[in-house]
Amino acid sequence: MKKMFLLLLLAAACLGLYYFSQNKETAAAVAPAKQNNLPEVLLVNGDHPLPENYAPKELVNLYAQKRHFLLANSSIELEKEAFEAANRMFKLAEDEDMNGFILTSGYRTREKQAELYAENTDGTAQRPGCSEHETGLAFDVTTRYDSGTFEDTAQFKWLIEHCWDFGFILRYPKDKTNITGIAYESWHYRYVGEEAAKIIRENGWTLEEYCAARK
Numbered sequence: 001m002k003k004m005f006l007l008l009l010l011a012a013a014c015l016g017l018y019y020f021s022q023n024k025e026t027a028a029a030v031a032p033a034k035q036n037n038l039p040e041v042l043l044v045n046g047d048h049p050l051p052e053n054y055a056p057k058e059l060v061n062l063y064a065q066k067r068h069f070l071l072a073n074s075s076i077e078l079e080k081e082a083f084e085a086a087n088r089m090f091k092l093a094e095d096e097d098m099n100g101f102i103l104t105s106g107y108r109t110r111e112k113q114a115e116l117y118a119e120n121t122d123g124t125a126q127r128p129g130c131s132e133h134e135t136g137l138a139f140d141v142t143t144r145y146d147s148g149t150f151e152d153t154a155q156f157k158w159l160i161e162h163c164w165d166f167g168f169i170l171r172y173p174k175d176k177t178n179i180t181g182i183a184y185e186s187w188h189y190r191y192v193g194e195e196a197a198k199i200i201r202e203n204g205w206t207l208e209e210y211c212a213a214r215k
């Protein structure tokens with residue numbers, strides 16, 4: 001009888017362990033998907049417009065900050081977190097004698113995007129609600145040494161090597177236009193956080209592919 005009781009106890013313990021491991025697995029599988037809810041990995045494109053009431057968390061005017069890069073004008077804004085990551089990145093560039101980066105565009109309101117969309121009838125501007133610039137997490141960059149093509153500059157070569165380490169991705173790569181639906185843009189970088197940027201780089205993904213894999 002005692003033996004029977006012990007066997008039952010053992011069976012119950014095994015069952016408990018089994019359930020525990022099952023639950024743990026479920027939790028682990030769910031955790032990465034939650035990252036898609038972070039604003040840093042928010043997918044914005046023609047099929048995924050921003051919600052009408054989307055508002056950036058904390059925009060900062062870059063002209064008012066201590067910066068390690070130049071600005072095309074004094075009204076450019078970014079989300080604080082994206083600015084801080086960009087500033088750390090350009091500080092490293094400076095330390096490595098890679099100077100002359102100029103940010104030309106950051107946050108845009110939906111109204112501003114609507115204006116651009118109306119002005120650019122050649123299809124290069126995104127529909128209002130569908131531009132990453134409306135998140136405040138993307139910037140366009142050039143250099144003072146740019147003679148027309150950012151891609152041909154030493155600054156581009158430096159940036160494409162280092163941006164990932166600071167949580168930025170080249171959002172519209174040359175060989176992925178069929179997935180992004182956007183022509184190659186060597187100058188447009190999007191903040192997604194260091195973890196996502198690392199995964200995207202390792203897999204050679206776009207943000208679309210990263211988000212699809214995390215579903």
Ligand SMILES: [Zn+2]
Nearest residue numbers: 138139140188
């Ligand atoms: Zn851009």
